Amino acid sequence: MQIGCPAEIKNSEFRVGLTPAAVRAYIEAGHSVVVQQGAGIGSGIADKEYIDAGAEIVQEAEGIWKSAEMIVKVKEPLPEEYHLMQPGQIVYTYFHLAADEELTRACLDREVIALAYETVQDDSGALPLLKPMSEVAGRMAPLLGAYLLGKPFGGRGLLPTGVPGVLPANVLIIGGGVVGSNAAKTASGFGSRVTVLDINVNTLEHLGDIMPANVFTQFSNSQNLEESLKQADIVVGAVLVPGAKAPKLVNRDRLRSMKQGAMLVDVAIDQGGFAETSRATTHSDPVYQEEGIQHCCVANMPGAYARTSTFALNNVTIKYGLELADKGVERACKENHVLRKGLNTYKGTLTCAPVGEAFGMQNTCKFPEEIL
Numbered sequence: 001m002q003i004g005c006p007a008e009i010k011n012s013e014f015r016v017g018l019t020p021a022a023v024r025a026y027i028e029a030g031h032s033v034v035v036q037q038g039a040g041i042g043s044g045i046a047d048k049e050y051i052d053a054g055a056e057i058v059q060e061a062e063g064i065w066k067s068a069e070m071i072v073k074v075k076e077p078l079p080e081e082y083h084l085m086q087p088g089q090i091v092y093t094y095f096h097l098a099a100d101e102e103l104t105r106a107c108l109d110r111e112v113i114a115l116a117y118e119t120v121q122d123d124s125g126a127l128p129l130l131k132p133m134s135e136v137a138g139r140m141a142p143l144l145g146a147y148l149l150g151k152p153f154g155g156r157g158l159l160p161t162g163v164p165g166v167l168p169a170n171v172l173i174i175g176g177g178v179v180g181s182n183a184a185k186t187a188s189g190f191g192s193r194v195t196v197l198d199i200n201v202n203t204l205e206h207l208g209d210i211m212p213a214n215v216f217t218q219f220s221n222s223q224n225l226e227e228s229l230k231q232a233d234i235v236v237g238a239v240l241v242p243g244a245k246a247p248k249l250v251n252r253d254r255l256r257s258m259k260q261g262a263m264l265v266d267v268a269i270d271q272g273g274f275a276e277t278s279r280a281t282t283h284s285d286p287v288y289q290e291e292g293i294q295h296c297c298v299a300n301m302p303g304a305y306a307r308t309s310t311f312a313l314n315n316v317t318i319k320y321g322l323e324l325a326d327k328g329v330e331r332a333c334k335e336n337h338v339l340r341k342g343l344n345t346y347k348g349t350l351t352c353a354p355v356g357e358a359f360g361m362q363n364t365c366k367f368p369e370e371i372l
Contacts, residue, residue, distance in 0.1 A: 113346050177240060
């Protein structure tokens with residue numbers, strides 16, 4: 001199979017779909033790899049490293065899209081790439097389709113096989129291809145929040161670490177999963193008072209066992225959420241329903257109850273965001289205000305730490321990528337039910353129920369096993 005890796009074109013997206021080690025793994029398995037010139041520069045990977053690993057370097061993305069049987073990316077195809085997608089082509093990347101109806105319909109119209117990293121799910125419910133980027137985003141979120149809480153950016157002007165004689169910030173983390181637990185580690189590390197809300201008592205018990213003394217857990221219900229929002233200086237949205245839109249837990253009324261200049265960091269923005277007022281921002285223009293509250297909703301947060309993120313992502317994607325290349329998508333998904341859950345569209349058919357529910361397309365949605 002020919003594997004293609006075009007350069008990412010999303011704003012301030014410096015990650016790349018393949019590392020030289022991943023290229024070598026595909027080559028050693030008998031496949032060919034084509035990488036766009038300069039695709040790895042943002043992650044500190046020179047073209048020569050890809051060549052040494054066995055890849056062919058081409059100048060334009062169009063040729064890669066046209067010839068490759070499987071495209072390996074990091075972020076979802078953007079509108080300017082829709083026409084490049086080929087019928088029957090495997091596109092192996094993050095899609096987050098439930099938050100993007102235009103992209104969903106483009107994948108269906110172009111009849112591509114959309115294999116979404118974020119919905120590959122194992123028997124425990126874990127999301128192995130989402131986890132490393134959730135770890136990066138979780139650790140980044142309190143750092144971004146702390147920086148943007150500064151007065152020059154419109155924030156409260158409160159130093160989250162505190163100083164002798166002045167209390168530190170209150171950091172509220174909504175969701176205690178991979179993003180939330182990593183956010184708690186970072187925020188607790190710089191001395192803030194951290195509260196984690198979650199609806200799973202087992203998650204709260206686990207966090208209570210492993211977190212330092214300045215991290216507190218609380219069951220998430222309307223009353224606890226509203227009281228915690230009023231006290232928070234930084235709020236990290238870390239909620240996730242695999243494959244589906246994020247629940248809107250913070251509406252305008254709840255936002256108005258918060259301290260003026262407080263900081264909201266929405267890590268759930270890829271899935272539509274956890275706040276009614278959330279809209280996607282970029283690394284070049286990360287923050288805006290609604291109701292006097294700072295919002296940071298960067299849709300590709302790990303792209304800022306591209307080298308770390310690229311290598312962490314490839315560590316987990318290469319295993320399933322090789323299965324797809326060695327067996328073809330049909331056999332690979334039939335034999336591996338974990339991978340099969342990543343199938344979101346298949347040659348014009350929607351195969352992910354939460355996406356169908358998001359856009360009222362349930363009647364046309366089929367289970368992968370029905371069509372493979």
